[in-house]
Amino acid sequence: MNQISRREADDPRSQTLRLPADMPLALDAGVALAPLTIAYQTYGALNADRSNAVLVCHALTGDQHVANENPVTGKPGWWTTMVGPGLPIDTDRFFVICSNVVGGCMGTTGPASINPATGRAWGLDLPLVTIRDMVRAQAMLVDALGIETLFCVVGGSMGGMQVLQWAASYPGRVFSALPIASGARHTSQNIAFHEVGRQAVMADPDWDGGRYAERGLQPTKGLAVARMAAHVTYMSDTALQGRFGRNLQDRAAPTFSFDADFQVESYLRHQGTSFVERFDANSYLYVTRAMDYFDLAADYGGSLARAFAGSRTRFCVTSFTSDWLFPTSESRAVVHALNAGGASVSFVEIATDKGHDSFLLDVPDFLATTRGFVDAAARARGLPERGAR
Amino acid sequence: MNQISRREADDPRSQTLRLPADMPLALDAGVALAPLTIAYQTYGALNADRSNAVLVCHALTGDQHVANENPVTGKPGWWTTMVGPGLPIDTDRFFVICSNVVGGCMGTTGPASINPATGRAWGLDLPLVTIRDMVRAQAMLVDALGIETLFCVVGGSMGGMQVLQWAASYPGRVFSALPIASGARHTSQNIAFHEVGRQAVMADPDWDGGRYAERGLQPTKGLAVARMAAHVTYMSDTALQGRFGRNLQDRAAPTFSFDADFQVESYLRHQGTSFVERFDANSYLYVTRAMDYFDLAADYGGSLARAFAGSRTRFCVTSFTSDWLFPTSESRAVVHALNAGGASVSFVEIATDKGHDSFLLDVPDFLATTRGFVDAAARARGLPERGAR
Numbered sequence: 027m028n029q030i031s032r033r034e035a036d037d038p039r040s041q042t043l044r045l046p047a048d049m050p051l052a053l054d055a056g057v058a059l060a061p062l063t064i065a066y067q068t069y070g071a072l073n074a075d076r077s078n079a080v081l082v083c084h085a086l087t088g089d090q091h092v093a094n095e096n097p098v099t100g101k102p103g104w105w106t107t108m109v110g111p112g113l114p115i116d117t118d119r120f121f122v123i124c125s126n127v128v129g130g131c132m133g134t135t136g137p138a139s140i141n142p143a144t145g146r147a148w149g150l151d152l153p154l155v156t157i158r159d160m161v162r163a164q165a166m167l168v169d170a171l172g173i174e175t176l177f178c179v180v181g182g183s184m185g186g187m188q189v190l191q192w193a194a195s196y197p198g199r200v201f202s203a204l205p206i207a208s209g210a211r212h213t214s215q216n217i218a219f220h221e222v223g224r225q226a227v228m229a230d231p232d233w234d235g236g237r238y239a240e241r242g243l244q245p246t247k248g249l250a251v252a253r254m255a256a257h258v259t260y261m262s263d264t265a266l267q268g269r270f271g272r273n274l275q276d277r278a279a280p281t282f283s284f285d286a287d288f289q290v291e292s293y294l295r296h297q298g299t300s301f302v303e304r305f306d307a308n309s310y311l312y313v314t315r316a317m318d319y320f321d322l323a324a325d326y327g328g329s330l331a332r333a334f335a336g337s338r339t340r341f342c343v344t345s346f347t348s349d350w351l352f353p354t355s356e357s358r359a360v361v362h363a364l365n366a367g368g369a370s371v372s373f374v375e376i377a378t379d380k381g382h383d384s385f386l387l388d389v390p391d392f393l394a395t396t397r398g399f400v401d402a403a404a405r406a407r408g409l410p411e412r413g414a415r
Numbered sequence: 416m417n418q419i420s421r422r423e424a425d426d427p428r429s430q431t432l433r434l435p436a437d438m439p440l441a442l443d444a445g446v447a448l449a450p451l452t453i454a455y456q457t458y459g460a461l462n463a464d465r466s467n468a469v470l471v472c473h474a475l476t477g478d479q480h481v482a483n484e485n486p487v488t489g490k491p492g493w494w495t496t497m498v499g500p501g502l503p504i505d506t507d508r509f510f511v512i513c514s515n516v517v518g519g520c521m522g523t524t525g526p527a528s529i530n531p532a533t534g535r536a537w538g539l540d541l542p543l544v545t546i547r548d549m550v551r552a553q554a555m556l557v558d559a560l561g562i563e564t565l566f567c568v569v570g571g572s573m574g575g576m577q578v579l580q581w582a583a584s585y586p587g588r589v590f591s592a593l594p595i596a597s598g599a600r601h602t603s604q605n606i607a608f609h610e611v612g613r614q615a616v617m618a619d620p621d622w623d624g625g626r627y628a629e630r631g632l633q634p635t636k637g638l639a640v641a642r643m644a645a646h647v648t649y650m651s652d653t654a655l656q657g658r659f660g661r662n663l664q665d666r667a668a669p670t671f672s673f674d675a676d677f678q679v680e681s682y683l684r685h686q687g688t689s690f691v692e693r694f695d696a697n698s699y700l701y702v703t704r705a706m707d708y709f710d711l712a713a714d715y716g717g718s719l720a721r722a723f724a725g726s727r728t729r730f731c732v733t734s735f736t737s738d739w740l741f742p743t744s745e746s747r748a749v750v751h752a753l754n755a756g757g758a759s760v761s762f763v764e765i766a767t768d769k770g771h772d773s774f775l776l777d778v779p780d781f782l783a784t785t786r787g788f789v790d791a792a793a794r795a796r797g798l799p800e801r802g803a804r
Contacts, residue, residue: 055671154671214655214679218647221680224673225643225687226615229636247618254614255644258607263742266603272710280708282444282543284613284700288707290603291610298614311673318677319669321661350739353652 038133065133066125083181083188114397129312137308150236182385209356223252250298262348262381330363427522454522455514472570472577503786518701526697539625571774598745612641639687651737651770719752
């Protein structure tokens with residue numbers, strides 16, 4: 027993290043909900059986390075009967091800055107293809123909420139936040155958090171905003187895990203749910219890649235047992251390696267080959283050295299170095315771990331169908347053909363469980379070569395099908411038609 | 416590397432060919448490498464007309480110890496499913512040769528070898544090597560053994576690249592060729608994963624610009640991370656899920672910590688720590704780089720067919736359905752080029768969930784088809800039938 031992002035962890039340029047010490051977050055790890063800060067952004071206006079709220083759940087290294095300029099990077103929000111005026115999640119119609127996850131580093135309590143008990147960053151003293159803990163914290167925020175039922179909960183990748191957890195934990199509070207490029211569990215291969223990333227961070231002597239911040243250090247090299255490894259998994263083989271192939275970077279011939287001869291090397295190195303400017307290494311450990319622990323069926327006696335039994339939520343499950351990190355088979359398992367539980371579910375597999383990252387990109391078929399599902403759900407919810415207000 | 420493997424780099428327990436200073440290896444990097452040592456193993460006996468020699472080409476972290484106990488690890492050779500008495504590559508019939516590649520660390524000249532000019536390990540002073548350089552060195556060994564035409568050149572992964580290079584560079588010297596789980600180029604994704612591994616090594620302060628050996632250091636953490644990342648790519652998602660799934664390691668419940676809760680984590684960590692005992696970090700950089708640079712078509716004006724034009728070699732190209740690192744499409748591209756060049760080619764795609772590593776494992780269909788092809792080639796070569804001697 028650079029100075030800007032370090033400050034953001036404790037004094038975010040976002041709205042914040044600061045819960046007092048007597049309103050702790052009960053963690054799956056068996057301990058209570060307090061006081062808790064939740065940093066969030068909202069877009070659009072809540073309607074009179076509070077029926078038009080959409081909760082967007084962000085992915086591993088995402089944050090609450092869905093559709094506004096990111097205060098750390100100065101770049102546009104991460105989902106400006108999806109969320110905004112006239113877009114599928116139309117901020118002219120819906121009240122859109124996104125909060126930074128517990129364990130994150132953009133203002134919600136995480137390992138980079140100051141532990142009030144010690145005056146130092148939590149570091150590894152922060153208890154481990156789970157996807158369910160993240161969702162519990164979001165529910166506290168939704169409560170505080172005075173919203174009983176969310177019109178929609180939507181998110182991709184780790185965001186999709188939160189969507190599924192919302193539907194399972196609070197079925198009566200979720201009118202419609204869109205888990206995208208996700209699954210109901212982290213697979214063995216998913217865990218393996220995360221473990222590689224964590225070991226890369228922990229191998230960096232500047233990680234220093236997680237106490238780097240107070241010593242003015244940064245495990246930038248280790249975290250950059252972790253990001254590089256992860257980034258390869260977010261793209262498809264075809265997309266990499268199409269975009270970079272074996273093209274050389276600003277040179278006519280290989281240098282016979284370990285320089286970044288190939289464009290793909292240069293690109294990856296850039297992904298690594300830019301990531302470490304904005305993200306906290308300990309947060310990376312916590313949030314990857316939360317994903318690893320996610321196994322929704324396990325919480326329901328091994329039956330995913332039971333997690334959704336009797337659900338009246340309208341589901342739209344979306345996967346992408348070239349996503350090998352969360353392949354269609356994982357989405358299909360969710361669909362089967364929803365069918366078995368008697369839920370209302372649409373299943374969309376989008377043909378694209380853009381890999382796991384498709385949910386963040388301008389993939390017209392994906393945006394169009396999402397728009398169609400959201401519009402139909404809004405109609406069922408009795409919300410005014412698009413452009414009617 | 417531990418003490419045993421460090422010694423092996425310069426004083427290998429193998430046969431060695433020590434080429435004098437006036438017989439340098441001409442490298443693609445444009446420089447000459449001398450003196451050159453090639454460490455190799457042989458199995459079986461060369462027949463009277465020198466027509467039964469099989470050259471086995473090893474993969475990235477393989478070595479010459481194909482079918483004997485490895486002197487460093489004490490484990491069996493790496494291809495005891497394939498090479499041995501009565502096996503598909505039958506050491507009762509064939510004279511099998513395998514040499515450690517240039518750039519390796521098991522006795523052939525590589526960055527861990529002593530540079531006679533300085534008395535210190537070569538380290539990064541060793542010029543970069545290519546797959547073609549590896550093959551040129553092998554040709555010098557084959558010459559020294561008095562063999563004009565190899566009955567067969569065979570190898571998987573990087574070994575398969577060498578097989579293709581042999582067929583292109585020395586078409587008259589290769590009677591039959593078996594590139595397995597390989598391709599004629601390293602793809603963008605392949606390069607990306609290798610770059611992650613190299614950056615992991617170089618991020619380790621104990622790598623020390625490649626001069627770790629003379630300072631008594633070892634970039635063990637970085638190299639272990641590199642190996643972990645690579646190892647995930649050698650297995651299929653299905654194989655990982657089948658073998659480890661989400662099973663916990665010696666515990667009944669998650670510990671809510673960064674311990675290796677999951678079996679797959681424990682397995683990967685073990686892969687990392689055992690690898691660094693036997694392999695040199697600089698060698699890892701050199702050999703991965705050689706693979707990255709491999710693009711056989713580029714040496715023939717962009718036409719892979721031209722690389723094999725007029726070839727009289729008998730090819731058997733093998734791929735595995737679950738190999739996502741060298742997918743069937745890469746093998747098929749080779750087959751198309753061979754067809755276009757008018758070569759004799761069999762193409763076998765083996766259905767297995769064992770991923771890229773299938774070529775090293777007991778995959779009966781693979782071993783049976785290889786046996787069939789080798790036997791037919793031996794008949795065409797006029798060699799005695801199996802068991803006839």
